[in-house]
Structures are given as C-alpha cells and as structure tokens.
Amino acid sequence: MPTQGVRVIEFQSVTKRYADGTVAVDSLDLTIDAGRITVLVGPSGCGKTTSLRMINRMVEATSGTILVNGEDIRAQRPATLRRGIGYVIQNAGLFPHRTVIDNIATVPVLLGTKKAAARRRAEELLDTVGLPRELGKRYPAQLSGGQQQRVGVARALAADPPVLLMDEPFSAVDPVVRDDLQEELLRLQSELGKTIVFVTHDIDEAIKLGDKVAVLRVGGELAQYDTPATLLAKPVDDFVASFVGRDRGYRALGFLSAHGAEVVPLSTIPLGSPVDEARAALTGGWGVVVDENQAPLGWVSTSSLSTVEGELRSADLVAGGSLYVADSPKSGSLRTALDAALSSPSGVGIAVDSGGAVTGGVTAESVLKALDEARRSGEVPS
Amino acid sequence: MNWVIDHIPELLSAAVDHLQLALLPVVVGLVLSLPLGWVANRWTVARAILVPVSGLLYTIPSLALFVMMPLLLGTKILDPINVQAALTIYTVALLVRSIADALAAVPDSVVQAASAMGYRTVGRFFAVELPLAIPVLVAGVRVAAVSNISLVAVGQIIGVGGLGYFLLHGAQSSPPNYQEIIAGIALIVLLALVVDGLLALAGRALTPWTRQQRGPVGRGRSVVSR
Ligand SMILES: Nc1ncnc2c1ncn2[C@@H]1O[C@H](COP(=O)(O)OP(=O)(O)OP(=O)(O)O)[C@@H](O)[C@H]1O
Numbered sequence: 001m002p003t004q005g006v007r008v009i010e011f012q013s014v015t016k017r018y019a020d021g022t023v024a025v026d027s028l029d030l031t032i033d034a035g036r037i038t039v040l041v042g043p044s045g046c047g048k049t050t051s052l053r054m055i056n057r058m059v060e061a062t063s064g065t066i067l068v069n070g071e072d073i074r075a076q077r078p079a080t081l082r083r084g085i086g087y088v089i090q091n092a093g094l095f096p097h098r099t100v101i102d103n104i105a106t107v108p109v110l111l112g113t114k115k116a117a118a119r120r121r122a123e124e125l126l127d128t129v130g131l132p133r134e135l136g137k138r139y140p141a142q143l144s145g146g147q148q149q150r151v152g153v154a155r156a157l158a159a160d161p162p163v164l165l166m167d168e169p170f171s172a173v174d175p176v177v178r179d180d181l182q183e184e185l186l187r188l189q190s191e192l193g194k195t196i197v198f199v200t201h202d203i204d205e206a207i208k209l210g211d212k213v214a215v216l217r218v219g220g221e222l223a224q225y226d227t228p229a230t231l232l233a234k235p236v237d238d239f240v241a242s243f244v245g246r247d248r249g250y251r252a253l254g255f256l257s258a259h260g261a262e263v264v265p266l267s268t269i270p271l272g273s274p275v276d277e278a279r280a281a282l283t284g285g286w287g288v289v290v291d292e293n294q295a296p297l298g299w300v301s302t303s304s305l306s307t308v309e310g311e312l313r314s315a316d317l318v319a320g321g322s323l324y325v326a327d328s329p330k331s332g333s334l335r336t337a338l339d340a341a342l343s344s345p346s347g348v349g350i351a352v353d354s355g356g357a358v359t360g361g362v363t364a365e366s367v368l369k370a371l372d373e374a375r376r377s378g379e380v381p382s
Numbered sequence: 383m384n385w386v387i388d389h390i391p392e393l394l395s396a397a398v399d400h401l402q403l404a405l406l407p408v409v410v411g412l413v414l415s416l417p418l419g420w421v422a423n424r425w426t427v428a429r430a431i432l433v434p435v436s437g438l439l440y441t442i443p444s445l446a447l448f449v450m451m452p453l454l455l456g457t458k459i460l461d462p463i464n465v466q467a468a469l470t471i472y473t474v475a476l477l478v479r480s481i482a483d484a485l486a487a488v489p490d491s492v493v494q495a496a497s498a499m500g501y502r503t504v505g506r507f508f509a510v511e512l513p514l515a516i517p518v519l520v521a522g523v524r525v526a527a528v529s530n531i532s533l534v535a536v537g538q539i540i541g542v543g544g545l546g547y548f549l550l551h552g553a554q555s556s557p558p559n560y561q562e563i564i565a566g567i568a569l570i571v572l573l574a575l576v577v578d579g580l581l582a583l584a585g586r587a588l589t590p591w592t593r594q595q596r597g598p599v600g601r602g603r604s605v606v607s608r
C-alpha cells in the first residue's frame with residue numbers, strides 16, 4: 001500500500017542536551033517502522049517533542065545519529081530535509097494571512113510547483129481530509145478548531161512526503177471532534193501508508209492510533225517500546241503500568257478477537273407482533289425486538305409487557321445496550337463483546353453480523369471464559 | 383482669499399515639494415528599518431541597543447537636527463538632502479521599534495510551522511513574518527508620514543521647507559500676511575489627512591485576512607471515504 005519506498009527512521013544513541021543543561025533525550029535507540037504509525041507517549045517534559053523535532057532538524061541532536069531510510073539526516077540541508085517531511089502541530093499552526101488553499105499549497109510551491117497546479121492539488125486534498133471545497137477560500141480564523149486541524153493535515157500531506165511528524169495534533173479540540181479526527185487519520189493511513197511519528201501525552205490516543213507505542217519517562221529515557229496489546233498486557237515496570245492506567249486489563253480485551261466467545265440463541269420478535277405472541281417468545285424473561293432486516297431495535301421483558309395491549313410498537317421497547325459484530329473474520333473484540341453484555345438491560349449482549357442482523361447473544365461469563373481460554377492457549381501474555 | 387487665488391500655482395508646486403520632502407524619507411526609512419527591526423527582534427543584545435538608541439534619536443529637537451545635518455553630511459546648506467536625511471532618521475527611530483514589536487507579535491507556532499515547512503530565514507521573513515507584521519507596520523508608517531509632513535515646515539529654518547515657506551514668509555511680512563500663513567497651514571493639514579487616509583486604505587487592502595468575520599462553520603464531514 002505505501003505510495004513510496006519504505007522509510008524507516010532510526011535513532012542511534014541520540015542525546016539532546018539544551019544550552020541550559022537540561023537533558024531532554026538521553027541516548028535514545030529507537031527504530032520506527034516504515035509505513036506504520038509509531039506513537040511517542042509519556043508525561044509532560046519527557047522529551048517527546050524534542051525527539052520528534054530532531055527528525056526534521058528543528059532541534060539538532062547533541063550526539064548520536066538519526067537515519068531516515070539509512071541516510072543520515074545531516075546529509076541534507078535542513079530546509080531541503082523539511083520539505084520532504086510533513087509536519088503537523090497542535091492548533092495546526094496555519095498561516096493566518098493565507099487562505100486555506102494557499103496554506104495547503106505551501107510546500108509544493110516551495111518545491112517549485114506552479115501556483116495554479118499547487119492550488120488544484122490543494123483542492124483535492126480538501127476532499128482527502130473530508131472538508132468541503134468551499135472552505136478553500138476562507139482564512140484559517142474562519143474555521144473551527146477541528147477544521148483547522150484537518151487543514152493542517154492536508155498541508156502536511158500536500159507534497160506527498162513519505163514521513164509525517166505529528167505533535168499532539170488533536171489535543172486542542174473537544175473529545176467528539178478528536179474522535180472524528182483520530183478515525184480519519186486511521187482511514188487516511190490505511191490508504192496512504194505513510195511512516196507516521198505521532199506525539200501525544202494521552203495513552204488512550206496512543207493505544208488507539210499506534211501500531212507501536214514508545215513510552216518515554218521524564219529525563220528522555222525510553223521505558224518501553226511495544227505494540228499496544230503488549231504494552232497493556234505486559235508493562236515492563238511500575239512506571240509504565242501506572243502510565244497505561246488502572247483499567248489496562250479491561251482495555252487489553254480490545255486487542256482480543258471475540259470469535260472465541262460463545263454466542264447463544266436469542267428470541268427475536270418482529271416489531272408489530274401481537275403482544276401475546278411476544279410474551280410467549282421470551283427466554284429468561286427477555287426478548288429482542290427486530291425490524292424487517294433483523295436489526296435490533298430494543299428489548300421487551302415480562303414486566304415491560306405487563307401493561308401493554310394489542311401490537312408491539314417502538315414506544316413499548318426498553319432501550320438496548322451496545323452491539324458487537326460476531327461474524328469472523330471481521331469479528332469485534334472481547335472488549336466490545338463484554339461492553340455489549342454489561343450495557344444490556346437483560347445482561348445478554350446482542351451479537352450482530354456485519355450486515356447488522358441479530359445472530360445471538362453473549363454473556364459476560366462467556367466473554368471471561370473466552371479470555372481464560374485465550375490465556376491458556378498463550379494468546380495473551382499473562 | 384485674494385492672495386490665495388493669486389498664488390495657486392506656487393502653493394501647488396510647494397505642496398508637491400512638501401510631499402516629496404516628507405515621504406521619500408518614509409520610504410527610505412522603512413527600507414532601512416526592516417533589517418534593523420528584524421535584527422532587533424532576533425537578538426536580545428541587538429534589541430537592547432537599537433531600541434533605546436532609536437528612542438533617543440527621536441527626542442532630538444527637529445530644529446537641532448536640521449541645523450546639524452550640513453555639518454554631519456558635508457552638504458550645502460540649501461540642499462534638500464539635509465531635511466530628507468533628518469526625516470529619515472526620525473522615521474527609522476520610529477519604525478525600528480514598531481517593526482521589532484510587530485515581528486515579536488507573530489505567533490511562535492506560525493514561525494515554527496513555517497520553518498518546519500522548509501522556509502529558509504529570508505524566505506520566511508518575506509512570506510510569513512512580514513505580512514503578519516503589516517497591521518502594526520502600517521500604524522507605524524502612518525505616524526511617521528504624518529509627523530514628517532508637519533516637520534518638513536521646520537526645515538524652512540535651513541531654507542528648505544516646502545509649504546513651510548509660506549508660514550515663515552507670511553509671518554515676516556509687515557504687516558503679517560495671515561492669508562498666506564493660514565493657506566500654508568491648511569495645506570499641510572490637508573496633506574497629512576489625505577496621506578494618512580490613503581495609507582490606512584492601503585493597509586486594509588494589504589491585509590484582507592484581518593477583516594474576515596468568522597463565517598458560519600459546518601463541522602467537517604467525518605469518516606467519509608470515497
Ligand atoms: N529550548 C529549550 N531549552 C531548554 N530546555 C528545553 C527546551 N525545550 C525543551 N526543553 C526541556 O526539555 C525537556 C523536554 O521537553 P519536550 O518539549 O521535548 O517535552 P514533551 O515531552 O514534548 O513535553 P509536553 O508533553 O509538555 O509537550 C523539558 O524538561 C523541557 O523543559
């Protein structure tokens with residue numbers, strides 16, 4: 001999928017000591033995989049930004065070597081190097097005096113592309129990052145924070161650089177927009193296959209986005225470098241364990257497929273059925289009401305039906321919990337399965353197929369049993 | 383009004399001289415102040431020297447500066463260069479500080495982003511920092527232009543004063559020619575107002591982004607692939 005050749009980034013015992021003596025990064029050895037998202041995460045002041053900025057020489061390493069694709073970054077002049085590396089910062093850092101289109105066209109124009117051609121490409125990039133083209137003529141101050149951040153991403157992508165550096169790009173927007181932006185980044189990445197180095201202090205963001213996560217501790221030391229699943233299951237020490245958080249066991253379920261969890265049959269009742277038939281169809285006092293496509297609409301129970309006469313209407317339903325997709329290979333995770341069970345009014349989580357039709361139910365017990373089996377078979381490092 | 387009507391050609395040509403004496407120093411001063419202001423913004427030491435020195439220059443009385451110019455430059459007493467050089471010094475004294483302040487007010491994140499995009503120092507200055515400094519810069523240029531237009535008249539002391547000629551000549555006539563004095567003053571004020579207004583308009587034309595109101599914003603579409 002990658003559009004260009006691979007770009008591995010290697011830190012070889014890289015140290016950064018600032019003029020005032022602060023050691024921001026201490027002999028860092030790190031290999032960043034090509035075409036993947038690598039997240040640098042850690043508490044404030046641990047040297048994430050410094051590490052990131054050493055890659056495009058916004059900060060010069062005091063000692064050690066950084067290689068991009070085997071080539072020492074010092075072999076190129078900084079400005080030349082930077083034109084080949086996309087960079088996105090918090091609050092987007094857009095040029096207030098340039099329209100959205102001209103902001104996006106910045107690097108291509110610097111590289112010598114004709115203005116008109118660069119603008120056409122910029123318009124396409126608006127599509128890529130999910131912004132309407134009409135926004136192209138606006139100035140950054142006329143956009144919402146989330147829109148500005150998207151423009152920042154488009155600007156970084158404009159010259160199609162193989163490497164993208166992102167420094168807390170989504171931390172200044174509200175949680176809902178942040179969620180959108182994260183999803184969008186994952187979607188983009190699945191199409192573009194860039195080598196992305198992403199800095200955040202939010203471990204949830206790191207786990208959601210990272211193919212690999214590097215946890216740094218204050219003093220610029222690498223504490224652990226692993227996949228999110230391993231990080232959650234096997235933190236190397238107390239620092240990492242406390243940093244990944246208390247409910248890491250629960251979040252680790254997010255990396256296990258739910259296909260091992262037993263799905264039991266559920267009684268489904270079409271909307272509009274006579275209430276008497278519905279009462280007779282309940283199992284364990286509960287039943288799922290479905291539409292004509294077998295998609296779940298809500299629950300009914302013995303007690304909820306006790307005051308209802310005639311035909312079953314939507315107003316008679318008890319709201320359902322979350323759903324999880326149970327047909328392989330696109331099966332949901334044990335975490336979504338457990339959440340479906342815990343959030344369901346009946347205690348039984350609804351499993352659906354990828355088309356959204358009810359296939360059965362799952363209980364918290366069966367999720368835990370599946371976890372147990374996964375542990376025993378060595379799927380989870382315990 | 384008779385005197386005015388009889389002297390329209392002289393008044394007009396003096397007004398043109400006056401403008402040229404006042405505004406050429408603004409242009410030259412601006413060109414000189416840009417690198418100085420940039421240096422002052424870039425290095426703390428440079429700022430610690432340049433800003434107080436230019437403040438000091440501005441406090442020299444114009445009369446003294448005009449009189450000193452032929453000595454300093456070795457020029458003839460009636461050479462218009464004397465007045466223009468003195469006004470250039472005032473302009474620089476005014477603008478160095480405002481340019482340094484304007485550059486300092488450009489958000490660091492924007493400057494950093496420009497570097498990260500691959501701008502070199504000079505390219506970044508003209509493409510990003512200078513445009514963003516325009517609002518403050520224009521304010522400084524307007525003050526310098528208006529102040530120069532009024533100071534030119536003082537240059538009449540060393541024989542080159544544009545419309546200042548009519549003030550001095552009118553006052554020294556016996557009896558004093560008030561029509562001449564008032565005409566000179568009125569034209570100077572008029573020039574100052576017109577130049578100030580034109581500069582304000584130019585400033586607006588150069589900074590369209592400062593006027594845009596935040597329009598209705600729709601949230602970006604999310605998770606849409608096509
Ligand atoms: N220009 C500088 N001069 C001196 N010290 C600096 C400089 N920049 C950063 N530092 C110090 O280096 C250390 C690491 O800073 P850095 O910005 O890399 O941290 P960070 O992990 O990005 O933190 P945050 O999450 O707060 O952004 C901090 O102690 C910081 O104070």
Ligand SMILES: [Mg+2]
Nearest residue numbers: 048049050167
């Ligand atoms: Mg940082």
